[in-house]
Amino acid sequence: VQLQASGGGLVQAGGSLRLSCAASGRTFSSNDMGWFRQAPGKEREFVAAVSWSGGSLFYTDSVKGRFTISRDNVKNTVYLQMNSLKPEDTAVYYCAARPSTGRIVADQRQYVWWGQGTLVTVSS
Numbered sequence: 001v002q003l004q005a006s007g008g009g010l011v012q013a014g015g016s017l018r019l020s021c022a023a024s025g026r027t028f029s030s031n032d033m034g035w036f037r038q039a040p041g042k043e044r045e046f047v048a049a050v051s052w053s054g055g056s057l058f059y060t061d062s063v064k065g066r067f068t069i070s071r072d073n074v075k076n077t078v079y080l081q082m083n084s085l086k087p088e089d090t091a092v093y094y095c096a097a098r099p100s101t102g103r104i105v106a107d108q109r110q111y112v113w114w115g116q117g118t119l120v121t122v123s124s
Helices: none
Strands: 002-006 009-012 017-024 031-038 045-050 057-059 067-072 077-082 091-099 118-123
Touching: 002 091, 017 031, 017 091, 017 118, 031 067, 031 077, 045 067, 045 077, 057 067, 077 091
Parallel strands: 009 118
Antiparallel strands: 002 017, 017 077, 031 045, 031 091, 045 057, 067 077, 091 118
């Protein structure tokens, strides 16, 4: 599986961005998908995950109510809609995939395939 993330950019605090992650390969619909981010000087952290069907969602507490993860298994794409952005959301955002096991997880060590990252900068 190859993943290509896009949609990052510069936005003012309170603004919105939508990230996309396009996947190649025939197994996209059998994979759970996740978004992670790495802020300058910090370790990469979990943001959100969605099950293979889109029926299960999971978010880190800091983005609940502001970010929405979704997927389109026809377009082989996962999205991260980010609203009410804050300067602390500034980071490189990565999408990742793992074969579904029936339970979505936040542990990045369990994700097998990774995209190249897209930079999101939120100005105050």
